Amino acid sequence: MTWAHYFLQVNIYLVIFYAFYKLLLDKETYFVLNRMYLIAAGGLSLIIPFLRPEWFVRQPATQQIKISIDQLTMIAQGTVAPDESNPFSLIQALIVLYILGILFFLGRFIFQLFAVKKLFRANPAGMAFSFLGRKVIDPALPGLDTIERHEEIHIRQHHTFDVLFFELLGVLVWCNPIIYFYKTTIKNIHEYLADEEAAKFQGDKETYAMLILSQAFGVNQNILTNSFFNQSLIKKRVFMLYKKRSAKTAVLKYGLFLPLFAVTLLLSSATINKNESLRKVAEEISVPISLPEPSLPIIKAGPVKKETGSWAPFYAYLAKSIKYPVAAYKDQLQGNVTIKFTLQNNEPKNVGTVTQLGSGCDAEVMKTILNFNGFKSTENGQYSITIAFRMNGATTPLKNTQNINLKGYKPLRLITIISNYDSKTQPQDTEAKVYDFVSIDTQPGFPGGMDHFYAYLHKAVRYPAEAVKNNIQGKVFLSFIVEKTGELKDIKVERKLGWGTDEEAVRLLSSSPKWTPGTQDGVPVRVKYNIPISFTLTQENKTSAIPIETGAAPLYIIDGKPATDKTALEKISPNDIESMTVIKSEKAIVLYGDAGKNGAIQVVTKKKN
Structure with missing residues (x-):
């Protein structure tokens, strides 16, 4: 899972949880439960992307795992071009903007902390607020005992920690407007809780409401503190003081949180984690790193x-x-x-x-x-x-x-x-030239042929645990250069599958024994080679072992006639090829029977006059 994929999921869950709160819980007077729900919503939004539903159910003891390598597109993928340098793209601009936003809001948060410290030192007149375990109350304020009680509730129930949590969460997801609703709502709930206790202490709701109204206007506030005189919340606070308490049956609504959690967990695994569109967007957002060719x-x-x-x-x-x-x-x-x-x-x-x-x-x-x-x-x-x-x-x-x-x-x-x-910038060293796979006299290959290469994969492959957990299957497309010595160098993933499969495919090629190098005019040369490696999982529990099977070579059809292997194709000059068509195994079986079970490549040569 890339950081971009994680970021997208966190924002989606924040929206889902807050929508549930506004629809069912916002009007209820169970303020303690509302506070617990909002904190849980923020925390779970950060955690759920890492959870998998299969962790909570019994899994079979073994899984049969297959990995196969197919060369259906190998010949069509020959290339000798170096990587190009990617220009500054819109995606990169958005990444830079996002990082700048994090730095800005983090700096703003630190500035606010210093502002709170300054408030404690200044001890301004007419102020009443608390932060962590400290409070500042002007002794000249009317209703001093009631205000003291109000701020004690903020300190005793650790309301400042809630504010700090959502401020830091807001730094991470500053571009999601929903986080600002979380910040406002949690501060509202803090005031409702403190008002409820302070009104009981006062003994008269009307007198307490007048106390709030009498001092609330014209008082400066700090966003991180719990202030008694918060002008923007006055109307809501007075309304909640007089609102009829919610019925006991309303508590049942909070029980719906567990099904909601289960739904988001399933959504994480079945819909978001495996959603190809979201994964492609996340991969696009990932920061590309490219080094230009020096020559x-x-x-x-x-x-x-x-x-x-x-x-x-x-x-x-x-x-x-x-x-x-x-x-x-x-x-x-x-x-x-x-x-x-x-x-x-x-x-x-x-x-x-x-x-x-x-x-x-x-x-x-x-x-x-x-x-x-x-x-x-x-x-x-x-x-x-x-x-x-x-x-x-x-x-x-x-x-x-x-x-x-x-x-x-x-x-x-x-x-x-x-x-x-x-x-x-012309290459000075002619020895460094890289040849096209289809344009040389003899193509490079694994010692003993591709069957031996399959045997090597059979022995060496380790299916990534993360890919197994998430049922990840598909192809990893790689390119590499077969050096004159037979070593495989410059191994690159051209098309990713993710979840550890890309790294495993690179490891397999990096650990491969030396190949037989390609030759041109009887001399070993460097050759660019492209190959797809397929990762496939099947669910069969017939054995406690974990067999790994490798695929075989495709069927070659040259001008309508089947060829026993690719040797016949290698004898054809690339300039004589009119077209090539790759046929997948299912369609190849329909056309050619069992001989096409590994796919087929149709080659049509140019007609000679």
């Missing part, structure tokens, strides 16, 4: 107009995710790449090139389109999109500048990827 300039997307509609997330994702390939940068390659694809059941199919630019640009765009998983609200159909790679400061001509109107395909908006070219 390359900043590469950024071109200016993107604010988009609306179902395609807006797709355009934003492309602008953010497409990187200028190193090989294209080195060659000062500029031009357009046009890609066609078909949306079928909200998934991209038959992704292929219409115009090619080369040097990794085509593969970078295809990979990014295949990685996008937000087509759920987009209309199915055939589409084409042009990505313009531009380099400020380069002198090379533009390629593929002609307009492409592909019959039967709806053209989407142009996306421009911009790099600032500087000859001084």
Whole structure:
């Protein structure tokens, strides 16, 4: 759970608890219970996000856990581009604003504490207030004994601690308006409690009410103190003095707090913790930390107009995710790449090139389109999109500048990827070049093949306890570089799953034995490699052991003919590939029977004239 996810939950629970108070408890005269409820509401709002309902029920002794690794999208995910530096975004601006707000309100709180200390030293005339175990009352005030009694109640019932608690909570959630209602309400209840006791001591409600009214106006207040003469509360205090006490049956309303607590606990686990939209918002708010490549300039997307509609997330994702390939940068390659694809059941199919630019640009765009998983609200159909790679400061001509109107395909908006070219930033060490996975002679691999890699995972994986508790399943997408020595370096999580699975996936690759390096022209080279690791939980209690199963390689279909393994695919030049389509296991079984149980990759090569 990220800090942003926690912050969102705390604010949601504060609103729920206060809404319950206003609807059912606000008008009741059980002031002690009201006070206890508000304090509990604030405390539980901070605690509930950490609680899980499964802690309170009996759990089965064992769980069967499976982890599998699939390579369905591995080939389409080859890339050689360095990470781009993220510009200062709106999310980062909000984070800075939130931190500044915390510092401001914390400073204000400290200033108020010093102001209270100054009040005690000044001992001003006409004042009557208390703070913690101390009180200040002007001896010249009328009804001195009654006022003394009033302030004694504040001290004896420790009302100042309530005020300090909600002030500190307000520092944390200063941007939530509901916290200011909590502060006002708790101070009201303090006064009702003290007034109730003081009126009994006075023996006459009318005389006590007149005492309040006679001295309340024109008196300065401090927000942290419990003041007898609080002008803003006079009307409510007098009203509560004369209000008929609540019936005993009204106590039953407070019993509803336990079901409310259970509902919020279930909401925490079943709705908020596992709500994908909230989790994505929380991840967006998390502070990104990015280090630019030392040998390359900043590469950024071109200016993107604010988009609306179902395609807006797709355009934003492309602008953010497409990187200028190193090989294209080195060659000062500029031009357009046009890609066609078909949306079928909200998934991209038959992704292929219409115009090619080369040097990794085509593969970078295809990979990014295949990685996008937000087509759920987009209309199915055939589409084409042009990505313009531009380099400020380069002198090379533009390629593929002609307009492409592909019959039967709806053209989407142009996306421009911009790099600032500087000859001084050219990589000086040619040995450091990173190659594309699909553009070298021999791809890197685990010693003995991928079956041995699965066996390594079978032995080494530890399913994170937090992920097991929260029933977290899904894929972690990673990238890494296979060095010339076979070591795996620069391991990065490209798409997170969370709850400890990202760290476990990185640990598995970091601890992996050395791979067989890839080669180009018979010489070992550095190769960028992308791979998704799937985490899956199943509920079966047939054994006390915890078996871990790994997935097998997918079925490869090349020009309609099945291939026994990916070796046949590796023999095909990337320039000869027309399109690649990833088919999930359920659909692959329908098309190819049991052979497609691990998914399938359909490859269509270009027709030779």
